[in-house]
Structures are given as C-alpha cells and as structure tokens.
Amino acid sequence: MGVSLAPPSTAVLGDRFARELPELAVPWQAEDAPDPRLLALDEHLAAELGLDPAWLRTPDGVRLLVGTHVPEGAHPVAQAYAGHQFGGYSPRLGDGRALLLGEVVDAHGRLRDLHLKGSGRTPFARAGDGLAAVGPMLREHVVSTAMHALGIPTTRSLAVVATGRPVRRESVLPGAVLARAASSHLRVGTVQYARATGDVDLLRRLADHAIARHHPAAAQAERPHLALFEAVLDAQARLVAQWMHVGFIHGVMNTDNTTLSGETIDYGPCAFMDAFDPATVFSSIDTGGRYAYGNQPVVMEWNLARLAEALLPLIDDDQEQAIALAVERLGTFRPRYSAAWTAGARAKLGLPESTPPVAAKALVDDAYALLEQGRADHTSFFRHLGSVARGGDAEPARGLFPEAAAFDAWVARWRALGPDAAAMDRVNPVYVPRNHLVEEALAAATAGDLAPLEQLVDVLTAPYDERPGLERYATPDPGDPSAYRTFCGT
Numbered sequence: 045m046g047v048s049l050a051p052p053s054t055a056v057l058g059d060r061f062a063r064e065l066p067e068l069a070v071p072w073q074a075e076d077a078p079d080p081r082l083l084a085l086d087e088h089l090a091a092e093l094g095l096d097p098a099w100l101r102t103p104d105g106v107r108l109l110v111g112t113h114v115p116e117g118a119h120p121v122a123q124a125y126a127g128h129q130f131g132g133y134s135p136r137l138g139d140g141r142a143l144l145l146g147e148v149v150d151a152h153g154r155l156r157d158l159h160l161k162g163s164g165r166t167p168f169a170r171a172g173d174g175l176a177a178v179g180p181m182l183r184e185h186v187v188s189t190a191m192h193a194l195g196i197p198t199t200r201s202l203a204v205v206a207t208g209r210p211v212r213r214e215s216v217l218p219g220a221v222l223a224r225a226a227s228s229h230l231r232v233g234t235v236q237y238a239r240a241t242g243d244v245d246l247l248r249r250l251a252d253h254a255i256a257r258h259h260p261a262a263a264q265a266e267r268p269h270l271a272l273f274e275a276v277l278d279a280q281a282r283l284v285a286q287w288m289h290v291g292f293i294h295g296v297m298n299t300d301n302t303t304l305s306g307e308t309i310d311y312g313p314c315a316f317m318d319a320f321d322p323a324t325v326f327s328s329i330d331t332g333g334r335y336a337y338g339n340q341p342v343v344m345e346w347n348l349a350r351l352a353e354a355l356l357p358l359i360d361d362d363q364e365q366a367i368a369l370a371v372e373r374l375g376t377f378r379p380r381y382s383a384a385w386t387a388g389a390r391a392k393l394g395l396p397e398s399t400p401p402v403a404a405k406a407l408v409d410d411a412y413a414l415l416e417q418g419r420a421d422h423t424s425f426f427r428h429l430g431s432v433a434r435g436g437d438a439e440p441a442r443g444l445f446p447e448a449a450a451f452d453a454w455v456a457r458w459r460a461l462g463p464d465a466a467a468m469d470r471v472n473p474v475y476v477p478r479n480h481l482v483e484e485a486l487a488a489a490t491a492g493d494l495a496p497l498e499q500l501v502d503v504l505t506a507p508y509d510e511r512p513g514l515e516r517y518a519t520p521d522p523g524d525p526s527a528y529r530t531f532c533g534t
C-alpha cells in the first residue's frame with residue numbers, strides 16, 4: 045500500500061479505510077474541473093508523501109490534485125460521519141464536498157490519507173453545491189502550513205488548484221480544490237455515526253481500525269476501547285493546550301471536526317488572536333460565542349463526552365459499568381489539559397525547572413491577567429519578553445500596556461527568577477498568520493496575484509526565526525482586531 049512513481053502516472057493509492065469499513069465509505073468521483081491551474085504546492089510535503097513535485101505540476105499531476113486523474117486501482121470514497129454542530133446533533137453529515145482519494149505510506153513509514161476538499165457534490169451534500177472557493181481553500185493552506193511549522197499536530201495542505209469553475213456564495217467567486225494529507229480523517233463524528241447505526245460489529249471494527257492506525261498501545265490494554273478513549277482524550281488535551289499557547293481559535297469545534305488522531309482539522313472560520321481576550325470570536329456564524337478562544341478546552345471536553353457515549357457498548361457489556369468507567373476517564377481531561385497548558389505557559393515565560401510551582405503559577409496567572417486587562421497583543425508580548433530576559437530594552441513589551449506600573453512590577457518578579465531567553469525564543473513565534481495579512485494575501489490571490497500569498501507562506505514556514513525586512517509580518521493589525529470576521533466558505 046503506497047505510491048509508486050516510476051512512471052508517476054502509475055501511482056497507486058491504498059484503500060484500507062474503504063476495504064475495512066465499507067459501511068462508512070461511498071464510492072464516488074470528483075466533478076470535472078474545466079480549467080485546472082495550480083495555485084499552491086507544498087513541495088516538501090509532496091516529497092514526504094512519495095510524490096514527485098515536478099510531476100504534480102504536469103497536467104496529469106494537477107488533475108490528480110483535483111481528483112479527475114484517478115490512478116489505476118484507486119477507489120475514491122466519500123466518508124460517512126455524524127456530528128454535533130454548535131451543540132445540535134446531525135445524524136448524517138459526511139463528506140458533502142470532499143473525497144478520500146486513498147492512503148499513501150510516507151517517507152517515515154506512516155500511513156497518510158490523501159484527501160480532497162471542494163471536489164463536487166456527493167450523496168452527503170444535502171443542499172450544498174459541493175464546491176469551494178479559492179479564498180477559503182488558500183486560507184486552509186496558509187494556516188495549516190503555519191500550524192505545522194509551529195509544531196502543532198495538523199492536517200496539512202499539499203496543494204490548492206483553481207478549477208476554472210465559478211462558485212456562487214454572496215457573490216460569484218473562482219472555484220478551487222484543496223488536496224490535503226492527514227494521519228486519517230477519522231473523527232468523533234465517525235464513531236457517532238457508527239454507534240447510531242446500531243451495528244455493534246461496525247462500531248467495534250471502526251474502533252479497532254482507529255487503534256491500529258493511531259493508538260496501537262491501546263490494543264494491549266485490559267479494556268482496549270476504553271484505552272482508545274483515553275488515548276484520544278490525552279491527545280486532544282495536549283492539542284488544545286497548544287492552540288491556546290499560540291492564540292489560535294478554531295472557530296467551529298463540532299464533533300465532526302474533532303479527530304481521533306489528535307490532529308487539527310478543517311480550517312474554516314479559524315483565526316489567530318491579536319489583542320488578548322478570552323471571549324474573542326471571529327467566526328461570523330458563532331453568534332453565541334460557543335467556540336470563543338477561552339471556551340476551547342471546555343468544548344473539547346464536551347466533544348470527548350460525546351465520544352465516550354458512542355463507545356459505551358464496547359467499553360463494557362454492563363451499561364452502568366461502562367458509564368462509570370467512561371466518566372472516570374473523562375474526569376482526567378481537565379488535569380491533563382491543565383498540566384499541558386501549565387507546562388507550555390512556563391516554557392513561554394522561560395521559567396527555570398527550579399522555579400517553585402506556586403511561584404510559577406502566580407507569575408503565569410498574573411501575566412495572563414495583565415494581557416487581558418491591557419488587551420495586549422498576544423504574540424508580540426511573549427516574543428518581546430525574550431529581549432527583556434536578555435537584559436534588552438523593555439519598552440517594546442511595556443508599550444503594549446496602557447498602565448506601565450503593573451507591567452514593571454510583574455517583570456521585576458519574573459526577571460528575579462532568571463528566565464531563559466533562548467528557550468523562550470524556541471517556543472514564542474515572531475510570525476503567526478496575522479488576520480489582516482491573511483486577508484490581504486487571499487484577496488490578491490483571488491484577483492490573480494499570488495505573490496503576497498507566496499511571501500506570507502514563506503515567512504510562516506520559519507515562525508521562530510526573526511528576519512530583517514519582515515517587520516510588517518510581526519506587526520499587529522493597525523485597525524480594530526475585534527471587528528474582524530471569518531466565514532466558513534460553504
């Protein structure tokens with residue numbers, strides 16, 4: 045199972061998901077793309093997947109990336125899943141505008157999905173047109189590339205291809221397909237769908253598939269499916285802590301957007317926070333703030349509770365015992381998340397290992413209280429602190445706060461502990477996808493100018509390395525960041 049590129053046109057994609065779980069896979073083909081044109085390609089990822097970047101730029105390669113050139117033996121499928129969307133349960137969602145082309149074995153021997161988004165209507169499309177526009181697909185390309193460079197588990201954009209087909213949203217926009225790679229596209233919603241069928245054998249085969257693919261150690265546990273739940277819980281606790289450390293707001297944390305692998309998936313109305321405020325929401329559809337920055341850990345715990353419910357028949361034959369075991373494991377989410385968040389926050393402040401836990405907690409809590417009170421820029425604050433730790437000018441950091449006295453008092457306590465500036469620079473990025481710069485690049489690309497997008501992606505691939513001449517990429521939005529809104533693009 046893998047990809048052979050000698051010659052490239054004979055590339056073979058595996059179909060493990062479709063073979064092992066046919067009840068969750070609907071064979072389907074991508075719609076034709078009248079005039080496909082490659083807009084973005086991650087050549088490093090292509091090579092990692094065993095795909096020749098030069099071949100992907102050929103007409104056949106571009107057609108593979110939109111799903112119209114299907115290698116012999118490949119079996120593209122639309123995947124079935126359910127999900128809670130903004131708290132409301134939808135029993136049948138699925139890949140309404142997406143296809144799993146198949147699986148490849150990457151350069152590290154890992155099985156990876158090759159998946160398309162925006163490739164046309166499927167039986168799961170409901171009222172949607174199955175298409176995607178250039179802007180939202182390039183947003184996923186930009187942000188997922190940045191997340192990978194930041195060291196955060198994520199699905200990754202391989203390429204974005206303009207289709208030559210117009211897409212009607214609020215206006216008529218140029219259409220595009222995103223080709224992405226992932227450890228898999230198994231979601232909490234996938235398990236919910238299998239549970240809702242009432243077919244316990246299907247549920248068990250799905251859970252065993254997930255164990256084998258993502259959490260093999262669970263197979264050796266006394267209760268493998270309870271161990272699966274615990275492994276997913278642990279991965280998601282660590283993932284959300286990493287989101288919080290960089291100010292990332294997913295924007296649509298539905299259960300169908302929560303992976304079993306622990307990777308970030310589906311960059312719809314996502315954004316990075318500038319002015320620190322736990323209530324920050326950018327998504328135009330999140331009118332109640334359900335998925336606000338500060339709510340993300342609680343929402344993930346809620347999503348994991350839904351996963352536990354779906355797995356109950358596998359945890360124990362006695363439902364009361366199954367519930368008790370699931371609730372006990374779910375209760376470990378908060379301490380796991382807290383441990384991951386605290387470790388990351390200490391690292392962001394460069395606190396030595398010898399710092400007493402009580403003192404470290406007080407410094408962390410007070411730093412975030414300062415940020416919130418002053419609505420200071422999240423990314424700039426932590427990066428500027430690195431200079432302060434070196435004995436440099438504190439003014440860039442101090443200038444982020446309207447009241448300098450409180451900042452100075454906090455800095456004095458912090459510097460007394462001897463923070464490690466070099467360690468801080470390794471975890472505090474200079475560059476994140478600033479919302480105003482993302483919008484600027486997407487607008488230019490939609491109009492046919494790819495240069496701003498390519499420059500932005502280049503900057504974001506090395507987020508911790510400060511480079512001369514790139515100051516604008518480290519500068520907060522000069523306007524009102526609270527007025528910024530993002531859209532799903534569906």
